[in-house]
Amino acid sequence: MIVKDVVCPFCGCLCDDIEVEVEGNRVVAVANACELGATKLTGERRMKNPILRDGDAWKDISYDEAIRYASDMLLSAERPLLYGWSGTHGEAQCVGVHMAELVRGVIDNTSSVCHGPSILAIQEVGHPGCTLGVVKNRADLVIYWGSNPIDAHPRHLSRYTYYADGFFLENAFRDRKVIVVDIRKTETANVADEFMQIQPGGDYAVLSALRAIVRGRAESIPQTVAGVTREQLIRVANLCKEAKFGAVYFGLGLTMTQGKYKNIRNAIELVTELNRHTKFTISAMRGHYNVYGSNEVNTWMTGYPFGIDFSRGIAFYNPGETTAVDILARKECDAALIVGSDPAAHFPRRCLEHLADIPVVQLDPYPNATTAFCNVQIPVAVTGIDAEGTAYRMDGVPIRTRKIFSTEYPSDEEVLSRMYALMQEDG
Amino acid sequence: MKVTLTMKPAGGSFIPIEAESIIPKSFLSGTDDISVWRGNRELGLSEVFSISVEGKADRPEDVEVIIAGDETFRLKRVGEYMDGGKITVLGDIGMHCGNFMSGGTIEIQGNADGWLGREMAGGTILCRGDAANYCASGYRGGRKGMTGGTVEIFGRAGAFLAENVAGGTVIVHGDAGDMAGAEMRDGTLIVHGDCSRPVANMKGGSCYVFGTAHALIPTFKKIGTVRHEGRMLIHFIGDIANRGKGNLFVKDYRYLD
């Protein structure tokens, strides 16, 4: 059977034009997807049933037992951490927020280690953005800053920018300029019309310099700024001002380096400044699948996009204090529920040392690095493969994922709802 | 009145204790109704501290609270909204000490964790050790930082020192971290040691760096040298990128070039 218009469950592009061929409950062929998406869609090696760590061994348990374990764990904790959420659908995330509220825990999602800094910046200066189609149809200048779509978002260039023809650009490849700004010459830099290479840690200085140049104050800028010559800075500033529609896509190269959100703030302020001259937008290259959805859901339910502490009943937000890495590294939680992410692979070791010390329950279809730290893992259906639900694309467009085939696995939402129901009875 | 709170050991738990109730004013009406929170559990003050009270007071100005114990670094929000009196912390103190403080004095003998004196409007904070990140800063969303009062750090300060500061005086005797005084609007920031990328994106106010300003933001305009309290300092105005009119005085600086 061929299923069309499937929504890819890998990255924040949420490409929704995928075709898959299904035999039983197995995907045997994938068309239109990038390598990352195709691999995820054809992935196997699911965990077969819930498992419980019993000393130095694992034993199989039932879903009922696993759900009861999780419910008891969360109810008895003084400061439980409910982390992850980017790999699941919005409906499950909503249940997660209700649970965090009920047990008065901390709920955080993976944006704290991807674009959390971008959110902090947006909270300071706002965000002039647009949907991806606006860029595809209009942009004659695209800047990738600290992002490397060829590796991380492979179809971004072909669907929306470099190779994507649009309404006002019949031949995008010819009419659209691409600038790459990075500290290393990435694959994406190799295809760019202009590559601006910055010394590590120099993004902020370069952004400040560009803002001053756009304001007509080039004379006050030193000859080189973080390895970039003033001539190149002026050239790039002019390219921006002369564009009819410019779009900046920034990545972890800005969020993970020194200054963190200040880099993003500066980039946003550059774009705001450019809007006095022409049309310019800026957007984050959101990484993991539905991570943007977790921000959206948390925001309408709690008022804050991530890092929400319900210990006192009301929602308290302060990234750096209420975010997962900080809490784990400082040993400030006494239980953890992990859903739709793999912190053991992606967090610094000190966080894992604390995970080893506290009870941990994970909902994930696959054995992963975090499995090693679990007391219980509950295998679930893969959202976008054998479970359906809402996901938000990196530009905020919500899409309902398709179920490609059915399995016996319950969805995240089903498992969490059962946990929540138990907790309401007992709590 | 002198209130001494000696923290009991927690047996290895690192879950922070939120203690915004610990301000001089609270003790005017006894200690029985004061509670603190460990995670989601509300605890009576005496569950966490051994309490001793000497003397009496009718107004906060006459109350001194002394906080002792080996784990005082776990205490958050001590002195929040304090408007008078004195708090002395004999060891280290946790995050958000002196939030929104408008009067009185907090003295910390050890180190202070993040957000010391956040959004403080008046009063004095003295920290004998180091202050972590966001000392005298604002809250998320780019709100104003400290608007009045004095914070003096005798050790070092972490990153984002006095972010968004809009009034008052912050003095750091040691080095400060990255992005000191970012978004500064008004007030005075003095760093006796070195710091990195001072007063990025500043709008107004004055910042003095008596050591070296590393990775100076390139959009500050050098306008000359001045003599200040016996030191020759280089005077910059900026941040030009932000149409700013702040003053930055540094003894020495380096660009990231």
Next chain:
Amino acid sequence: MRFLMITGRTVNQGVTVENKTSVDYAEETSTCFMHGFDMLDLGLDEGDTVLVTGPCGTVVMRVSASSEVELGTVFVPYGPYANHIIDADTHSTGMPDFKSHAVEIEPTDEEPKMVHKLMEDLGGLAYDR
């Protein structure tokens, strides 16, 4: 020798990320991409192993020459190996310094561990190894 370690996503890391118990994922995320001249300096050939020491410990990786990285810099695909030595300090932003860590790199005879072994070193228990 001192290096600046940068981490980031790669296609191979992404392709293998849903299968973290696989050899492919371990190989990809334990690769330390280095400038050819730096490899010469350290006397390393393609595929040699190195001991990388960061602020929080040491980990063994395998070097690979890359024209994308600058002299004095190494690139490591985002994953458990880099995280084994990365400091958890976020400067109170929630985000560790994933892209700016000073590390010390020296040749070694040791082999990179498997992912599950790294996890066991930190107190975990491998499943399905």
Next chain:
Amino acid sequence: MSELLIRNACVIDPLRGINAEVMDIAIRDGVIVENVGGSAEVIDAHGALTLPGGIDSHTHICGTKVNFGRYMSPEDMRAGRTPRRGHMHSTSGYSVPTTYGNSYRYSAMGYTTLLEGAMAPLEARHTHEEFLYTPLQDTMANTLFDGNWAIMEAIRDGDTKRVAAIIAWTLQAVKGFGVKLTNPGGTEAWQWGKNVSCIRDPVPYFEVTPAEIIRSIVEANELLGLPHSVHLHCNNLGMPGNYTCTLGSLGLIPDLNPKRQTLYATHVQFHAYGGSDWKDFCSKSEPIVRFVNMRPQIVIDMGQVMFGRTTTMTADGPMEFNLYRLHHEKWSNHDVELETGSGIIPVVYRRKNLVNSVMWAIGLELALLMESPWQCMLTTDNPNGAPFVRYPEIIALLMSKRYRDAEFATIHPDTGSRVPLPAIERELDWYEIAVMTRAGQARALGIQDLGKGYLGPGAEADVAIYPIRIDEVDPAVDYQKVIEAFSQTEYTIKRGRVVSRRGECLVDGSNATLWVRPNVSDDYDMGRDPDFIEKFDRYYTVRMRNYPVQEEYLNRDRCIETEAGI
């Protein structure tokens, strides 16, 4: 079967012409009936003011733009935080509260039906998701068509039926209720960083004018027989001298519908400005009201401004950028491919600011000068003029000259020379307030046939009982009591269930989403139109099959089918 009897209610029910009669209201299974049995649960209202549940015909509570307002404003969230308690989830926020915050606070004020004022079709699913978490009110969404490429092309071709067909397809696809035009043409121009200054400026490339867009879409709206009229946010919002543009826009509207208005002009306060710049800025409420008083085909809402902090959010992207350049605070903008856009900035309206003071006066003037309350709805364009929790104060200002004078004395001293407000003696009565907050809305939205906005048999049992006896309180004097009474009901009843009692919400709630499916002939089914499909596939970034909002997103699905004349 569940039965409820409200005794001794002092009822004002304008759609039935009932003005302050003490009576009983019988409810069975969520619907008002003639009478109920002896075992019915009884609520004694003790003569308290009892009105149909409140209806807000223009508010921003759910969707991409609203949520971005929350997302970017952690400082706003610090206000108004409440913990989980009983059936109530935790809430946060003042000007852009969480969905539960909106729902509980509206419910405490007696509101049972809300219309989200602006939904971009591409992002409709988001609005509906948030509706699911706004449990205590029935919801509906005005759908944005101001910069729709396919529609502008059809207008350029002079094909109004095709315009109607595109609206029909889109509404049923995105589960929309009404047609919203926000700065028509301007949102498309803004995607090039430009704007249209008024109704005669052509839209870049598409070469149609806002006037053509308005006229054509108004005709199409009536061709489709939609319950609500076109809902227009005029061009040139917030600019000095814009009242001429507003008059020009209103002048385009014929009287096409015998049952309701043909145009709903929203937040007219923001469009009633005189002067040539901010220095000689003044009120032009009088010419606007004179014009509308003579034209029953137009209904307006106030868009009242109240002093204090709030967040402005609108599909009008260029306007928000202008506002940003004035305030230099944070600014967000979000353009939506092929359709529309939006902008958000936080603002503070200050008493000491002359422009803000004039704005405050204009909103009140509109309501006080308009002869018929049926033509002027009470709104703040929540949260643009003020958060909706300020409605009780607005009601009191409209009912009390004394309160207005007291407030007037605190605002910028030059305001008096720029506004007619001080000379206006009128004080609205309870009946008029009831029209402006529920009955008028039901009629203007075209939902009275669905049982909304009245308390007669057959109506949905949405009832608000306010803790005030209107025979004992003189609102002109005791305006503080009016504010208190409208701030918190004694009972808010939704579909026959007490959902809120003295501000405490008592149930989890399950709202209905009202949406419209116009039935068109096969020839006008855009789902089969090759040109429409081809352009959709080529220029949108989602597949046409993935665009429609599925039924999973409707809690209780209330589809309104219309027979379209195409």
